Amino acid sequence: MKKLIAAAAATLFATFAPAGAMAFEPGNTECIAPANAGGGWDFTCRQVGKALYDLKIVPNPVQVTNLAGGGGGVAFAEVVSKRNGDDNLIVAASSATTTRLAQGAFPGASKDQVRWLGTIGADYGVIAVAKDSPISTLPELFEAVKENPSAVSFAGGSAVGGWDHLKVLIAAKAAGFNDARAIKYVAFEGGGEAVTQLLGGHVQAFSGDISEAKGFVDSGDLKVLAVLAEERLPGEFDRFPTAKEQGIDAVGANWRGFYAPGGMSDEAYDFWVEAIKTVYESDTWKEVMAANGLMPLSRFGGDFEAFVDQQIADTEELSREIGLLQ
Known part of the structure; x- marks a missing residue:
């Protein structure tokens, strides 16, 4: 047998x-x-x-x-x-x-x-802001960073130097911001905590992945400025613009x-x-x-x-x- x-x-x-x-x-x-x-x-x-x-x-x-x-x-x-x-x-x-x-x-x-x-x-990266933020596009966000880097903090669920931080730097570099050390990034234990801090007004932008952002977008709490993909994602995700179509050639998967x-x-x-x-x-x-x-x-x-x-x-x-x- x-x-x-x-x-x-x-x-x-x-x-x-x-x-x-x-x-x-x-x-x-x-x-x-x-x-x-x-x-x-x-x-x-x-x-x-x-x-x-x-x-x-x-x-x-x-x-x-x-x-x-x-x-x-x-x-x-x-x-x-x-x-x-x-x-x-x-x-x-x-x-x-x-x-x-x-x-x-x-x-x-x-x-x-x-x-x-x-x-x-x-899981493609996204950069988002709170639903009531006056910023509506990724170029607007990085213009604000260029004008006053200390006034714009990005939150993410990875450590300093981790993937959520690096996605911000990839996008900032593509937007023409060359001083990587001037970008303010605040690390949290996870994407959920980072979004909570964003909604509480403690930071101005969020760096995460599309899967963790989707629920907050569906609830109306988050406004996705850009997906860091080569082209718009399929299905229900095609409502989110890419960074590339806004003139910022940044991809982060x-x-x-x-x-x-x-x-x-x-x-x-x-x-x-x-x-x-x-x-x-x-x-x-x-x-x-x-x-x-x-x-x-x-x-x-x-x-x-x-x-x-x-x-x-x-x-x-x-x-x-x-x-x-x-």
Whole structure:
């Protein structure tokens, strides 16, 4: 009976192995979310894990382990030092991961210590103001910054130098504001707290992602000045103008995806790259994306690794401009 089961499993999962390679057979698979329950990394693990099982890509439900600490650093260190050869492990990642790697926030860590699998979409950045703000466009906002930088504070749910902060700097630079250190940014524990401070009049603008801003827009509390996307987003999100169409060539996508242990076998790596790609291309995942404001972004395997390289290089440059790196 065991031989029959093994043969059936090999047939089922051979689809995800490259031609000529020994098929990797997933066992008790696990996804580490480098944060507490709730939030983007937890969402990534749980939703993709469910899709992997529902689509019969893995034989058992994917176990989700929440391993918070150090903005993802605790999980990264755990994978590198203790789980390096685990072929059944994947880890949720995002632009926050590459930002911290670029800034040396994970002591002694580098991107080459893990293997980069693929993306499952992007959460595009937005810059917004309170509903009753006299500012109606992104150029107006940055004109106010140029006139009196100390009078305009941006709030976000990431630390100083984090992704929400960097999105403001990307947009400011594209708007012709060259003194990155003069931009006032106030960090909060999450996007919800940042919006609360905006609505209370304590700050003048909000930097976040479309998914976290949508509820506040629907309730009438927020006015989105710009989405940091190449073009207007589809569906109900097409009401929001892009920065580019307002003459500010700024794009900021918070990609969501996965990395794997650096010592993962080539067979397992190829399996997981193809598995994540299959989930991304499925109708099941298209429904999840539409329901949660995720937008298309497809990078897998070597293409994803090159994308990560560029993300880190760009973040290092910006971080030096604001004095976070020498």
